Amino acid sequence: MQTNQALQARRIDAVAGGVASVLPVFAERARNAEIWDVEGKRYIDFAGGIAVVNTGHNHPRVIAAVRAQLDKFSHTCFQVTPYAPYVELAEKLNALVPGPSAKKTIFLSTGAEAVENAVKIARAHTGRPAIISFCGGFHGRTMMGMALTGKVAPYKAGFGPFPADVFHAAFPSPTLGVSVEQALASLERLFRADVDPARVAAIIIEPVQGEGGFYIAPPEFLQALRKLCDDHGMVLIIDEIQTGFARTGRMFAIEHAGIEADIMTLAKSMAGGFPISAVTGKAAIMEAARPGGLGGTYGGSPLGCAAALAVLEVIEAEGLIARADEIGGIITGYLKIMAGDNALECIGEIRALGAMVALELIKNRDPAEADPELARALVQEAAKAGLILLSCGVRGNVIRFLAPLTISTALLEEGMEIIHGCLKRLTA
Ligand SMILES: Cc1ncc(COP(=O)(O)O)c(C=O)c1O
DSSP states (O other): OOOHHHHHHHHHSSSSSSSSSSSSEEEEEEEEEEEETTOOOOOESSSOOOOTTTTTTTTTHHHHHHHHHHHOOOOOOTSSOOOOOOOOOHHHHHSSSSSSEEEHHHHHHHHSHHHHHHHHHHHHHHHOOEEHHHTOOOOOOOHHHHOOOOOOTTTTTTTTOOOSSEEEOOOOBGGGTTTTTHHHHHHHHHHHOOOOOEEEEEEEOOOOOOTTOOOOHHHHHHHHHHHHHHTTTOOEEEEOOOTTTTTTTSSSGGGGTTTOOEEEEEEGGGGGOOOOOOHHHHHHHHHSOOOTTTOOTTTTTTTHHHHHHHHHHHHTTTTTTHHHHHHHHHHHHHHEEEEOOOOOOOEEEEEEEETTEEEEEEEETEEEEEEEHHHHHHHHHHHTTTTTTEEOOOTTOOEEEEETTTTTTTHHHHHHHHHHHHHHHHOO
């Protein structure tokens, strides 16, 4: 039998250290919200492969769709010999992405690639160079992805120079002491001090910051961005790579703000674990790039398209949008009980948009005193007890909940009990 320890030793010798893993635990198989490691130990999965398996690991319907496609062909390259699932999926997303405008879509392979292409399209459409993103935001690990990302360590340090003409504004977060007014003022400051709005092609924002700490952009801020973009002829790019596909209790998080994006980037839970991403946007904007300007050898792979079509059916058939709200309610219910536990002074703010729930870990009940050490320790301690957890946040002190939306209530409760027990032990 393989052991985690032996594999970890081989991994250290064979794999570049720049790709870090949360746990020295090697997966053998996974099903719905559970993962078994190579030693047969079972884990409840609250990480979902970082927001990728809203429909659970190996959902039978998704696997059947991929198998059926595999029997036909696995690759032709859409730019050489196109295939129907690509077109069908584009039609589905064009109909699902919110807003009255006609939409068009292209497919890529990763989230970062979707972001790169969204920027290319926005520049082609406007003929302008500059892009504004937000402090604490995360948009991927390619050069433009890193430039847009608003967190230096570990994502940008040592990797520059980055593409020019990228500017960061403040993201509104009462927890971090930034109001909507202050965030809007920071944009006005950018326009006065750094970049003429007439040179700005796009503003890109996550409706809920993912890596940044599950900070939720208030609807009025997103509405103000919509107006700002309209006033200045800028493209509003909404990055729904982590928030999309039912996670927040809507198909897309932007629905909470009731606005239409010019361009939306999609990936992760779109295909239940198969690598595919999308850029969906207003047809007039999406047509700005010339034939041959967009694409990629593997972009919109037939297996990814088949998986994504099945994922959309599962979200609908299993009522996962409504289930996200239930799951969020169960998790926050448990966290509130923990907050009321007098022994636990470490429970800070609890934030939730549907099942996108965050817990701030703090010292001495003081929100200003972030406790990233406790977050790190909790992730390791929970794994020992059979639960996979993820931390995040600009201060490193946030536990984020990304369990599959197909998880049973019993398993969810078991996971929450593990967290409660671990926090008691770690803070005793
Ligand atoms: C909001 C957001 N954008 C972009 C990305 C990059 O996606 P990928 O890792 O697939 O390149 C991520 C990944 O975490 C993300 O959360």
